[in-house]
Amino acid sequence: MAESPAPKRKREENEGENGAAGSHEEAPASDTFPLAELSVRRVLRESARDKTIFLHGQVKGASGDGSDAVVILEKTPFQEENVAELLTKYTKLQLQMSNDIYSTYRLFLPPELNEIKTTVVYPATEKHLQKYLHQEVYLIQETGEDYKNITLPFIESKSFSIQWVYNILEKKAEADRIIYENPDPANGFVLIPDLKWNQKQLDDLYLIAICHCRGIKSLRDLTAEHLPLLRNILKEGKEAIVKRFGIAGAQLRIYLHYQPSYYHLHVHFTALSYDAPGCSVERAHLLSDVIENLELNSQYYQKRTLTFALRADEPLLKKFQESERV
Structure with missing residues (x-):
């Protein structure tokens, strides 16, 4: 059974790389993480090779205090069955460079074909932040x-x-x-x-x-x-x-x-x-x-x-x- 592409709270071993137990307040149960309310504080780490970025953000609560979160954004792999649709459906192509038989373009995709896997650790402790920091x-x-x-x-x-x-x-x-x-x-x-x-x-x-x-x-x-x-x-x-x-x-x-x-x-x-x-x-x-x-x-x-x-x-x-x- 495939997981929903909607943001999920990442399975954590409570604290640290090997799961050192710790106590922190659990986030209220909800269907989705309030991504629109996230204020990005800093980039913890990024990998151009893996097309992944690790962010430290805060979500303001009712009291005005911010709860820390780690949000991991990762480009999803291509799916073979969607390639034809990816190249033809509402796609915009912008030329960047052309030289003889070689050319490069920026390809703009419609939202439904431009999914980003989003992993969330929320609320995150200082140890979570350190774990994902370079x-x-x-x-x-x-x-x-x-x-x-x-x-x-x-x-x-x-x-x-x-x-x-x-x-x-x-x-x-x-x-x-x-x-x-x-x-x-x-x-x-x-x-x-x-x-x-x-x-x-x-x-x-x-x-x-x-x-x-x-x-x-x-x-x-x-x-x-x-x-x-x-x-x-x-x-x-x-x-x-x-x-x-x-x-x-x-x-x-x-x-x-x-x-x-x-x-x-x-x-x-x-x-x-x-x-x-x-x-x-x-x-x-x-x-x-x-x-x-x-x-x-x-x-x-x-x-x-x-x-x-x-x-x-x-x-x-x-x-x-x-x-x-x-």
Whole structure:
């Protein structure tokens, strides 16, 4: 079931990149975000390559005080079935440059063919604003001992809310969006579209497999005992996608993140042709490689040095700096 193009409040893990729990006043329930009442304060970040801009704005309440919001505007991909209409229906063409056989134009589209995906975080806290603000990035090489002495104590000292994950697994939310489920409590999972995918085209297909088993925080927790779970996700996830969307397993990129964006084991399925956020070598680990590594050595991910990037404002980076590991 495709999501409505209307502005939606983004699923957030409450606070921070990994979902540190925090408290803030909830916005009143309403069908749409009051975009016309938004006053733009600053541009947090923009990407010409991804055609995306991140804005910090404020919405005035009845008392006159402004509530912060993060609004993300993203150009949607072309849809093949709309191309003919896009080129002919009420379209204005403005010449910019002509040289021999080459020319460039500005193409003005009617509103119904010029959709912009709009993601809203509202009300937004200071941590949300920092999350989307442009930051310097540092590469961390975390040994097994670093994980035990720095990362794991940091995770355990924080309150990371993943209730939204449990809501999906318990069918309390988003049940109508589940593509496939293996209900086995130890080796089962649900397959659900990622919110970054609008489900209108297959070029940027993006789904997430969320395991039913609780207590597996990340790649670091995996041992050979989890191989049946991982093999199920790999095999059944591919079968579900080819059956539902017609994309073969050889055309999928199937991987885990480390560090993950939330601490409950999940696996990413993206179209191989799609340069998905987070698929870079310093974060993505192919599921097939993870399975093979665990087959060779059950303690592989307890011992191996893992590389990942951290933003300058992330508390975990400060822990590594205090330990003189950066």
